[in-house]
Every structure is written in structure tokens, then in C-alpha cells.
Amino acid sequence: MLEFIIRRCLQAVLVLFVMTLLVFFGVNVIGNPVYIFASSECTQACLNAISADLGLDQPIWEQYRRFLVGLVQGDLGRSFTYGIPAMTLIWERFPATLELALAALIIALGVGLPLGVFAGLRPRSLFSKAIMGFSMLSFSVPVFWIGLIMILVFSVNLGWLPAIGRAQPVNLLGLPVTFLTLDGLRHLAMPAFTLSLVMLAIVIRLTRAGMSEVLHADYIKFARANGIRESRVIGVHVMKNIMIPIVTVLGMEFGGVIAFAVVTESIFSWPGVGKMLIDAIAVLDRPLIVAYLVFVVVMFVALNLLVDIVYSLLDPRIRVGGGAR
Amino acid sequence: MKRIGLAAIVAASVLTAPAFAQDVLTIGVRSEAVSMDPHWTQLSADLQVQEHIFEKLVNLDTSSQTEPGLAVSWEAIDDETWEFRLRQGVTWHDGTPFTADDVIYTFDRLRGGISGAPASPAFQLDKGSKTWEMVDDHTLLVRTEGPYPNVPEDLAMLPIMARHAAEGREFSVDFNSGLAAIGTGPFMFEEFSPGNRVSLTANPNWWGGDPGWDRVVFRPVSQDSARLAALLNGDVDIIDYPPTVDLPRIESDANFTLSTTPSDRLIYMMPAYRHVEEFVRDNDGNVMTPNPLRDWRVRKALSLSIDRDAIRDRIMGGAAEPTRNIVPPGFFGHVDALEADAYDPDQARELLELAGYADGFQMTVHGPNDRYINDARILEAIAQMWSRIGIQTEVDTMPRNIFFSDLIRGGADTFPGFDSPKFSMSLTGWGTVAGDATYTVSGVLESYNAATGGGNGNFGRYANPAVDALSIRAKQTIDRDARLALLTEATTIGMDDYAFIPLHFQVNVWAMRSGLEHEARTNERTLAWEITRTDD
Numbered sequence: 001m002l003e004f005i006i007r008r009c010l011q012a013v014l015v016l017f018v019m020t021l022l023v024f025f026g027v028n029v030i031g032n033p034v035y036i037f038a039s040s041e042c043t044q045a046c047l048n049a050i051s052a053d054l055g056l057d058q059p060i061w062e063q064y065r066r067f068l069v070g071l072v073q074g075d076l077g078r079s080f081t082y083g084i085p086a087m088t089l090i091w092e093r094f095p096a097t098l099e100l101a102l103a104a105l106i107i108a109l110g111v112g113l114p115l116g117v118f119a120g121l122r123p124r125s126l127f128s129k130a131i132m133g134f135s136m137l138s139f140s141v142p143v144f145w146i147g148l149i150m151i152l153v154f155s156v157n158l159g160w161l162p163a164i165g166r167a168q169p170v171n172l173l174g175l176p177v178t179f180l181t182l183d184g185l186r187h188l189a190m191p192a193f194t195l196s197l198v199m200l201a202i203v204i205r206l207t208r209a210g211m212s213e214v215l216h217a218d219y220i221k222f223a224r225a226n227g228i229r230e231s232r233v234i235g236v237h238v239m240k241n242i243m244i245p246i247v248t249v250l251g252m253e254f255g256g257v258i259a260f261a262v263v264t265e266s267i268f269s270w271p272g273v274g275k276m277l278i279d280a281i282a283v284l285d286r287p288l289i290v291a292y293l294v295f296v297v298v299m300f301v302a303l304n305l306l307v308d309i310v311y312s313l314l315d316p317r318i319r320v321g322g323g324a325r
Numbered sequence: 326m327k328r329i330g331l332a333a334i335v336a337a338s339v340l341t342a343p344a345f346a347q348d349v350l351t352i353g354v355r356s357e358a359v360s361m362d363p364h365w366t367q368l369s370a371d372l373q374v375q376e377h378i379f380e381k382l383v384n385l386d387t388s389s390q391t392e393p394g395l396a397v398s399w400e401a402i403d404d405e406t407w408e409f410r411l412r413q414g415v416t417w418h419d420g421t422p423f424t425a426d427d428v429i430y431t432f433d434r435l436r437g438g439i440s441g442a443p444a445s446p447a448f449q450l451d452k453g454s455k456t457w458e459m460v461d462d463h464t465l466l467v468r469t470e471g472p473y474p475n476v477p478e479d480l481a482m483l484p485i486m487a488r489h490a491a492e493g494r495e496f497s498v499d500f501n502s503g504l505a506a507i508g509t510g511p512f513m514f515e516e517f518s519p520g521n522r523v524s525l526t527a528n529p530n531w532w533g534g535d536p537g538w539d540r541v542v543f544r545p546v547s548q549d550s551a552r553l554a555a556l557l558n559g560d561v562d563i564i565d566y567p568p569t570v571d572l573p574r575i576e577s578d579a580n581f582t583l584s585t586t587p588s589d590r591l592i593y594m595m596p597a598y599r600h601v602e603e604f605v606r607d608n609d610g611n612v613m614t615p616n617p618l619r620d621w622r623v624r625k626a627l628s629l630s631i632d633r634d635a636i637r638d639r640i641m642g643g644a645a646e647p648t649r650n651i652v653p654p655g656f657f658g659h660v661d662a663l664e665a666d667a668y669d670p671d672q673a674r675e676l677l678e679l680a681g682y683a684d685g686f687q688m689t690v691h692g693p694n695d696r697y698i699n700d701a702r703i704l705e706a707i708a709q710m711w712s713r714i715g716i717q718t719e720v721d722t723m724p725r726n727i728f729f730s731d732l733i734r735g736g737a738d739t740f741p742g743f744d745s746p747k748f749s750m751s752l753t754g755w756g757t758v759a760g761d762a763t764y765t766v767s768g769v770l771e772s773y774n775a776a777t778g779g780g781n782g783n784f785g786r787y788a789n790p791a792v793d794a795l796s797i798r799a800k801q802t803i804d805r806d807a808r809l810a811l812l813t814e815a816t817t818i819g820m821d822d823y824a825f826i827p828l829h830f831q832v833n834v835w836a837m838r839s840g841l842e843h844e845a846r847t848n849e850r851t852l853a854w855e856i857t858r859t860d861d
């Protein structure tokens with residue numbers, strides 16, 4: 001296992017290096033941030049002074065070298081917009097995004113698994129067809145539209161839920177969270193549900209597909225013939241086997257949800273990292289864009305690792321690392 | 326609890342003014358503030374929050390004209406010296422008295438440079454090569470190199486900091502935490518939660534009296550429709566930039582009101598004047614020599630063929646004021662005699678024929694698609710109007726981060742330190758920040774001159790010696806009447822020459838629940854003490 005983790009980390013460093021190269025040169029091709037930030041009354045001398053102060057007057061290779069030196073020392077640079085270290089900004093906002101993404105994951109699993117199991121057990125029932133129709137819709141209707149419709153219905157017309165923002169966080173083990181208060185849950189409900197839709201649809205479809213396949217497997221027939229209770233057959237023997245593809249897909253999906261919760265966060269003015277990224281791109285805040293993407297790569301690598309470990313717990317036949325023991 | 330109470334009222338869809346006394350004002354804003362350090366940026370979103378906390382020597386009224394702030398009066402005692410008398414009895418939020426030493430500290434801090442700040446207002450001090458000197462605790466001298474009339478306007482851009490609170494603090498970080506965010510303004514810093522809210526409480530000791538609200542909360546909502554929804558369901562009391570398509574609907578709803586005023590932001594089409602322009606070609610696709618945009622008759626024809634009223638009514642939801650001026654009414658230097666061109670495509674065709682372009686030509690116009698209100702849609706409409714008089718016009722819009730770099734320095738022959746614009750005809754805007762046309766004339770009509778800062782915004786590279794002479798003299802004329810005459814003449818010459826093709830001033834719009842009254846500001850800021858309750 002240890003060897004596996006070390007190999008993974010080395011891979012990550014390589015991926016990170018290639019990625020920084022692409023991103024760094026990519027964001028340097030488009031536009032010049034000085035023209036976005038500086039006042040229109042700033043003269044040429046003033047613009048040149050700002051360029052020099054930000055290090056933008058240096059050749060691109062020199063800028064990249066400075067960036068790498070900083071990266072090795074754990075310094076990802078200061079945001080042009082905010083003037084504070086980019087990583088501080090990301091850590092400041094990440095809990096909000098993580099909370100949103102976890103809430104979405106819980107909704108996806110909590111609602112998706114039972115619905116998928118039902119649809120798998122009774123494929124011909126009308127309710128199952130409704131479930132499958134719903135999952136199809138969740139895939140195909142744009143998130144943006146769903147978010148706006150929900151705001152229109154639940155905030156403007158019914159007045160049940162607030163349309164914007166996040167509640168005042170409370171401290172839980174050093175993390176600012178909002179799901180512990182009623183106000184927090186009311187703010188969380190719509191964005192979390194909107195964000196969960198795609199994952200929800202995936203869970204429903206994978207569960208149903210897995211159910212219909214596994215139900216006809218021999219070991220299920222034997223289990224039933226042995227007189228094991230139906231709830232145990234479904235809950236343990238079936239579920240354990242169909243969870244593997246679900247964990248795989250959700251693991252990958254979840255990273256994407258965290259990294260690109262941009263649309264949902266924008267619609268609901270959720271103060272997370274996704275919205276920050278969009279704002280950073282709009283004003284060409286290069287250090288912040290690069291720092292965020294570095295952060296995302298690290299997160300994806302970590303998530304993949306986690307998924308592999310969960311595998312081995314779900315199915316002891318799978319051994320990560322492959323070494324003899 | 327208050328919000329739940331409000332929500333219940335909305336649920337019953339009888340949204341009337343709440344019966345309980347409300348002393349908290351919640352403002353939904355399009356752009357979020359990024360820093361509480363008032364010397365960090367020049368962004369409107371930041372300044373409007375900071376202006377609640379920090380004040381300047383000179384304030385701007387709702388029409389951006391100067392009025393006393395921390396200075397009660399000022400005058401030019403000779404051609405190169407300005408004397409500012411400071412307000413007595415003002416205290417910082419922590420109780421320390423405010424003196425001229427704080428102003429000196431502020432100016433020194435700016436002059437010293439705010440490391441890493443891409444948009445610090447320090448350049449306002451460099452204009453006119455200002456130096457400063459403290460006479461006594463409440464008198465200050467500002468000296469300039471040569472006569473320089475805009476000292477008060479420049480100082481209206483510089484928020485004053487307390488020496489004892491700001492010295493030695495880390496910029497941005499210590500301000501965002503509130504440690505150094507100590508000003509003299511009507512509201513005091515309470516909490517800054519990036520991306521979520523900024524809250525302020527009333528300053529009971531403000532020299533200006535009761536600011537009207539106990540507490541003010543700014544909430545950023547960047548999506549237009551979500552911001553409107555937040556107003557509709559009572560999450561916020563007032564919003565800036567309501568979506569223009571919804572303006573008629575809000576206006577007809579008794580539960581909500583609008584406040585409007587023409588903005589200082591002029592939207593215009595800027596032609597480029599090089600001998601050969603890449604994006605202007607004849608009907609066979611060959612570049613034209615000379616570039617037909619150099620002929621004023623062509624520029625006038627382009628202007629006459631734009632139906633500005635249609636753009637105002639059908640694209641801008643009424644929130645535009647067609648114009649041929651460069652600063653809005655009420656500003657120093659507005660020329661009453663200049664009226665927006667009436668739509669006249671027939672005369673436009675005649676002018677084209679006179680200029681020798683009876684068969685028209687081809688042109689690609691450029692513009693941003695996320696900077697000005699409805700920018701891309703305006704550009705598309707104009708392209709259609711121009712195509713109708715025989716100039717086959719294609720539209721190329723892009724995000725502002727690409728657009729402005731190319732506009733300013735995208736030309737192929739660019740080398741470091743010298744800007745070469747890229748586009749041949751582009752939609753852009755220019756805001757006149759301090760209510761005085763001196764900088765507008767200098768910025769957009771004067772020839773480009775990297776050394777003097779003339780023609781800062783003149784990316785079409787229009788050059789007219791008559792305008793230059795007037796503009797340079799205006800920048801050195803302290804007497805207001807004489808300066809006004811120079812500005813009027815320069816503007817009239819430039820606009821009669823169609824140096825660029827003005828479209829309209831944007832109209833700033835706020836939407837609020839009924840029971841509130843708001844004095845709309847030309848400079849787009851939303852200031853809590855200009856919003857009053859009428860329902861108690």
C-alpha cells in the first residue's frame with residue numbers, strides 16, 4: 001500500500017509540472033492584466049510601473065522560473081485582485097464549496113440509492129418508470145435553468161427559501177460550517193440539490209443497472225435458497241457488489257463537482273472557490289488562476305487515491321499496490 | 326428572525342412595507358468588494374464600501390461635483406499653491422482626533438507605493454507633480470509644478486487613513502480583518518466575509534450627523550436574475566444594476582420603485598486613424614488606402630445611420646441617454662449645444678457618395694461582451710444599421726480581459742513600452758470620474774502622448790492640433806470660466822469632426838422595495854446615507 005501511495009505521489013508531481021507549464025503559458029497568451037486593473041487615467045509610465053511591480057515586465061520564462069521557485073517553497077503567489085496569498089484565499093473559500101459538494105453527495109446517495117434499488121427490483125412499475133424519466137431529465141436539463149426555476153418557485157413565489165448567499169457559519173472543529181443551523185440548511189437546500197442532480201442521476205442509473213444484473217447471479221439465488229432474509233440479500237450481498245462502479249464514478253464525479261461548482265455557486269451567490277475562479281478569470285488574476293488549478297490537480301490525485309482505498313475495503317480481492325504480502 | 330418574518334409576508338404575496346421598525350439596510354450589489362484597504366484598488370465595487378468607512382478631503386455630490394469633505398474649504402492662493410482648511414473636531418472611529426498629520430501620512434503612504442497593488446490611486450498624486458506640506462494641525466498646502474486646476478478633483482479620489490491605525494500594518498490583510506480599517510466615515514467596519522457579505526455599523530460620532538441606518542450589509546449577487554429574485558423575495562432591500570429587460574416590469578409593480586440618473590460613462594464607437602486599417606477593406610477584400618475612416622464625411626455618415634432611440638428603447642430598456650457630448654448634463658464642460666444626431670440614413674448615403682464610397686466597403690467592428698450594459702447587443706444592432714447604408718459590417722465581440730489588452734496594445738508592430746492598438750473600429754466606454762471634462766478632453770480627444778499622458782484613452786489615435794492646443798491650455802488654466810470656454814471649444818471642434826461616434830450615456834438604475842427613497846448617483850456608487858426610509 002505504501003509503495004502504491006508513493007508511486008501515486010510521484011505521478012502527481014509529474015502531472016503537476018506539466019499542468020503548471022500548460023496553464024502558466026496558457027494564461028499568459030490572453031490579455032494583459034494591467035489593462036484590466038489600472039484606472040483609465042493611468043499614464044504609460046504608470047502602467048509600466050505597475051507591470052514592473054507585478055513582475056509582468058519580465059520575460060515569460062523568467063516569470064515561470066520565479067513561479068516554480070515559489071511553488072517549491074510552498075508559495076503560490078499573491079492574487080492581483082485581493083493582494084493576499086492565493087492559497088489563503090483558496091483555503092478561506094474552500095470550506096463553503098466542500099460543504100456544498102458534500103451536501104450534494106449526501107443527497108445523491110441518500111435519494112439515489114433507494115430510488116435506484118426500487119427501480120431495479122420492480123423495473124416494470126409505473127413509479128420506476130417515473131424515476132428513470134427523472135434521472136434522464138436531470139442529465140439533460142441545464143443546471144443553470146434548474147437553479148433559476150428553483151429560485152423563482154421557492155424564493156420568489158413561495159418565499160420558503162432565501163435566494164442568495166450562505167448563512168453565518170459556526171465553528172466545527174476549526175471548520176466554518178453552516179449545516180448545523182436551521183438558517184444554514186435553508187440557505188444550503190437549493191444550491192445543494194441543484195448541484196446534486198447530475199450525481200443523483202448517475203447513482204440512480206448505476207444502481208438500477210447493477211441491481212438487474214446482480215439479482216440474476218447465482219450467488220444471489222443460492223443465498224435466497226439458503227433462506228437468508230430478502231432484506232439482508234439486498235442490503236448486504238447485492239449492495240456490496242454494485243457499490244464498486246458507483247464509488248468509482250462518484251469519486252471522479254465528486255472531484256469535478258468540487259472543482260467546477262462554478263455555475264451553481266454563481267447562480268446562488270455561494271461564496272465558494274468556483275465563483276472565485278470565474279471572477280479571477282474575468283480579470284486575468286493569473287496567480288490565483290494558476291494556484292487554483294494546482295490545487296485542483298492535487299485534489300484529484302488525492303481523491304483517486306481515496307477511491308482506490310475504498311475499493312479494497314469493499315472488495316478484499318482487489319489489492320492496491322499489487323505487491324506480494 | 327427578521328428575514329423569516331419578511332419571507333412569510335412574501336409568501337402571502339401581500340408584500341407591503343413591514344410594520345416593524347427596520348434599522349438594517351441590506352444592499353444587493355453586482356460586484357463584490359475584494360479589499361478593505363482603500364489604497365488597494367480603483368474598482369467601484371470596493372470604493373463604494375470603503376467610502377462608508379473612509380473619507381476624503383473633498384467629496385463628490387450625486388452629480389460628481391466637488392463639495393467639502395474632511396476639508397471644509399480650499400482655494401488656489403497662487404498659480405502653484407492650493408490651501409486646504411481641514412474640518413475641526415473630527416475623530417477617527419477609535420476616538421483619536423483627526424489632524425493634518427493623517428493626511429500627510431496618507432499621501433506619503435501612496436507616494437511610497439503599495440507593493441503589488443495593480444490599481445492604487447497613487448497616480449492621482451503624480452498628476453501635476455504634487456507636493457504637500459503641513460502648516461498647522463488643520464491647514465495643508467498642496468503645491469504643483471506649474472498651474473494645475475484639478476487639485477480638488479484629484480484629492481476627491483484619495484481616501485484618508487489614520488497614521489496611528491495604518492502605520493506598519495500589512496496591506497489588505499490587516500484591513501480585511503478590521504484591525505486597520507479605521508476611518509472617519511459615517512459607518513464603522515464590522516465584518517468582511519469575502520464573497521458573502523460586508524457589514525458596517527453606524528458611527529454615532531460622525532461629524533455629518535445621523536447616517537440614517539444602524540447597520541448596513543452589502544451582499545454580492547453577480548447573477549442579474551438572482552439579484553432581482555433576492556429583491557423580490559425580500560433578501561435584500563435595494564439592488565444596483567437591475568436587468569434592463571425587467572425594468573418595465575419593476576416599474577409597474579407597486580411594491581418596488583426605481584431610481585435613475587445618467588451615468589458619467591459615455592459609450593461610443595471609436596474609429597482608428599492609421600493610413601491602412603486591417604479591418605477596413607473594399608468589397609473585394611483588399612485593404613484600402615487611405616483608410617476611409619480618416620474622412621470625416623464617412624464618420625458622420627456612420628453616426629447619422631445609427632438609430633440611437635431604437636437602441637435606447639429596444640436594447641437598453643430605456644436606460645440610456647443618446648448624446649453627442651462627452652460628459653453628461655450637470656458636469657463641468659457639458660456643451661448644451663451638442664445634441665445627439667438624429668437618425669438619417671438618406672443623408673448618410675449621400676455623404677458616403679460625396680466621399681467617394683458610393684458602393685460602400687467592408688469593416689469588422691470589435692467590442693467587449695461582458696463590460697458595458699448590453700455591449701454585444703448594441704454592437705450587433707449598429708452593425709446591421711451600417712450594413713443598411715452599404716458598409717458590410719461584421720461583429721467580433723470578446724471577453725473584456727482579451728478586448729482591452731488588444732484595444733490598447735494588440736497591434737502587430739507593438740514593442741515594449743509603446744502601445745499600438747489593434748482594432749479599426751471598436752465599441753468602448755469612458756467614465757469621467759470627478760465631474761470635470763478636463764480629463765475627458767485630454768484623455769479621449771487629445772493626441773496620444775506617452776510622456777504627458779495626453780490621449781490616454783485615445784486608442785483610435787485621433788490627432789487634431791487645434792484640439793491639442795486647447796486641451797493643453799485647459800489643463801493649465803485655474804480660472805474656471807476661462808477653462809470652461811477652452812473645454813467647450815475643444816469639445817465642439819472634436820465632436821464636429823466626429824473624432825469618435827458617441828452613442829449614449831448609460832443610465833444608472835437602482836431597484837428597491839417601496840418605502841425607500843434613493844438619491845441616484847452619477848458615479849454608480851450605492852451609499853447607505855443616500856437611501857432613506859419614507860414609511861415610518
